[in-house]
Amino acid sequence: MTAIILIHCADQSGIVAKVTEFIHSNKGNILSLEQHVDRNAGQFFMRLKWDLDKFMIPKEKISEYFQTLIATPCGMTFDLYFSGQKPQMAVFVSRMSHCLYDILSRWESGDWLVDIPLIISNHTDMQPIAERFGIPYHCFPVTKDNKAEQEASQLALLKKNGIDLVVMARYMQVLSDDFLRHYPNQVINIHHSFLPAFAGAKPYHAACERGVKIIGATCHYATAELDAGPIIEQDVIRVSHKDSLETFIRKGKDLEKIVLSRGIFHHIQRKLLVYNNRTVVFG
């Protein structure tokens, strides 16, 4: 059994010493440690993973002890995870299968330690794929008029299933602020451009029209402002005058699925911290 703690506080002298001493003196064996200081913002971030086998503080008491002995004195916020806890992930899709297959095949192969209790869509197209993998599929057709209502039903379903991570795998609807408020930094979206270039609708059309020589994809946490949330991961591929809208879309699909899956993997490994609309991605 191992524990991971993600720490964030104002930068101050002696933090690393205090935290590592807390682990060490209680017979925890540190497996990895990464810290980051944002000098301009004066903020300190740390991710620490340690072995609980000989740790003197009982698992269920660690949070309380850490809060009392370290976090409160240092004005620190932290998140604590244990190796047994799998993230509960819901996948939202529309009509395209490339990201969905990429996610499901990683899950099925055991490469990702995550549960996928359900798939949600505004269309029925992906239902056969969900069935092949034995995952419940819920269809919520969305119109202008029923959107609030449908989101409420979706949220109820997510809560009922204990979902703590929502992945928009080319889900072609914008989730409302109300919805997102229930899942702060827990909704991951893939946008098919190199943000902030070509935010909004039809980015491949816009990129093709502009005559760029490289296209990209961006994985980010969804926030109230469309395509403006904290960026988790980006990647790019070369295009040329020989490419057309059709080949932009085809090449882009490969980027989308790989970049989205990398972003999800960072999240489920507990490697992400958000501060000031930016992410710290521990290595």
Place this chain on the structure above:
Amino acid sequence: MTAIILIHCADQSGIVAKVTEFIHSNKGNILSLEQHVDRNAGQFFMRLKWDLDKFMIPKEKISEYFQTLIATPCGMTFDLYFSGQKPQMAVFVSRMSHCLYDILSRWESGDWLVDIPLIISNHTDMQPIAERFGIPYHCFPVTKDNKAEQEASQLALLKKNGIDLVVMARYMQVLSDDFLRHYPNQVINIHHSFLPAFAGAKPYHAACERGVKIIGATCHYATAELDAGPIIEQDVIRVSHKDSLETFIRKGKDLEKIVLSRGIFHHIQRKLLVYNNRTVVFG
């Protein structure tokens, strides 16, 4: 002796056959041929290089013959270049040396078949470098009030030196529309972002603030609209939360010089055609 022709016309049947037959029947040996059709726009582009050694049409008559026999009937525009003609390139700089050294070292080593008759700047900082390479350096300090006047002097100097290519090697001034009108598709700029993201001033600041995971540089022809001209070349490099504005700038400098030099090299090899604010870059 070789010739290069760059061709552009509305797409139509039989063009390649007509042009290659023109070369072949006059005993020209085709060394390379590339064609591109933009199906959406219905436009045809071609670059053809051939050996003039046994070519039956005298060098100075080729343009006239091609115009009469091919270009006029097909409604074609074309540019014809001969292997002896070196582009005459002026370099505009401000205070940073990285792009300038990259350009001058390529020129000095003979990798680029180009003449650099002069360097122009709004500051004196780069004068010692110009002197080391034996290139005349002209300083035109630019203020709001004297800009039109200084540009007129610059243009006079460029014309006097037979300049047909202007390179803005991190020249920190915007050239006016009036200036650019004298050098259509002949002014190459390097912008230190992945355009269209972060156009305008201080792109590294903006990229850092936005929390992107990749930064870029863009080489383009300067046009009346700032940072919106036809893109010639782009490249990118990864950054992370560990990077600061300082390291964005440092990493970006390497991109800037390489991307600018690649763009210049395409131009001086006569591999670029502009259509509809986009470039065709023959391979």
Place this chain on the structure above:
Amino acid sequence: MTAIILIHCADQSGIVAKVTEFIHSNKGNILSLEQHVDRNAGQFFMRLKWDLDKFMIPKEKISEYFQTLIATPCGMTFDLYFSGQKPQMAVFVSRMSHCLYDILSRWESGDWLVDIPLIISNHTDMQPIAERFGIPYHCFPVTKDNKAEQEASQLALLKKNGIDLVVMARYMQVLSDDFLRHYPNQVINIHHSFLPAFAGAKPYHAACERGVKIIGATCHYATAELDAGPIIEQDVIRVSHKDSLETFIRKGKDLEKIVLSRGIFHHIQRKLLVYNNRTVVFG
């Protein structure tokens, strides 16, 4: 209906003119044309795609006419394909699913114009995946003793199904020269290294041991000499001292599937020519 012709001959004057004139004078409309000359080897290559709608020569006579009028006089070899003919592809797998899912999801989505009549494996692990996609799965357990026999059975099955493309999607067996002789330049393999570095077994172990900073994957035609066939496509990803064998393998899987699928796509678009153990990949 369109036709694609791939041409290869010794370089000689007037070839492009002859071929384009053949198409043009018979009222074929050229949709794309790419030619390549290898100056050192003195070899000429061309790919030409044209519209058959008004073409004067009947489809079933084109090969004969082209042979008589162009290919024989020019000492040319060529391959002719029509838009209706889908490649018949067999996929060979062992125990890993990532490449298989990548292939099947592209096929199912209609992105690839290809038929997959069967999947062959030396293990039963992937059978459930094949069944989900409704593709017959044939298991041929291979031992030292039965290899020749099993390959004979596999070949019989391939021939019976009219297979003209074999894809080794992380198939962990070496196909014999005998087998490969039946499918020259028709067996595509993915090797999990940046060839020629780390050919043979356990390339990730070797790369990790050597301390490289970038790992790669290579898609190539299988030939008698292991991992030495003509390279179709390669790509790479950064690694660091923080990576372990486990993360090399995980990162590498993404490369493997994307690079293999790109290579297959070039092949099924008839964009590949092989000469002198190298490939020409038309754009």
Place this chain on the structure above:
Amino acid sequence: MTAIILIHCADQSGIVAKVTEFIHSNKGNILSLEQHVDRNAGQFFMRLKWDLDKFMIPKEKISEYFQTLIATPCGMTFDLYFSGQKPQMAVFVSRMSHCLYDILSRWESGDWLVDIPLIISNHTDMQPIAERFGIPYHCFPVTKDNKAEQEASQLALLKKNGIDLVVMARYMQVLSDDFLRHYPNQVINIHHSFLPAFAGAKPYHAACERGVKIIGATCHYATAELDAGPIIEQDVIRVSHKDSLETFIRKGKDLEKIVLSRGIFHHIQRKLLVYNNRTVVFG
């Protein structure tokens, strides 16, 4: 004034706590900290940078105190550097200028905190460049017969100038084991291939012959075995069938200079540790 310490020892419990406590309790302010554990090898590595302004231990005593209080008890080796100490770098060149200009322009611009007391070559070609930058140039023509003697003279010159870093900027000679023994992990070489592919002479010829789709460059510490030393940095660029040996060389030059300069920069920032013929490159 700041200090940097690079630490290496067998992995053991409580090291980070001990080291950070040492800094913290003596009123040092940690500016950055990175640690790495190689689990397979059971080795621990750390780089720590701290502010000396209020540090209680006098600068000249830090090494002794750290040795006594931490390093000896933990079986640790370490290197300690202070912000005022600039590396003294000698550049070895032959006839090509691209790496040399790249190095000298970074040095001149102040981007690198390094001194370059001399340039050494086996040819006179680069002498004019050295003179432009005001750096003494020493020519040691090397033949089979005089190599040992010339290396002895070079070593004497290096020692006299207090050189602690030798950069082979496309120096076309192999330095002997004897020579290298004087500068362990202090001689940086650039090899113009993606090692371990194409080690030895004429890598571009070999890469072109093999038909690779990507070429690379590798910066590494020179060791007794040619092109087999610890890799510091690598990068790659795409090539295609359209490229020839000439364009491989041209594209490769850009890689060589950028990759070499990145490697040098890691070294002069004290970010490199070598273990087991591999490098740890702190971020």
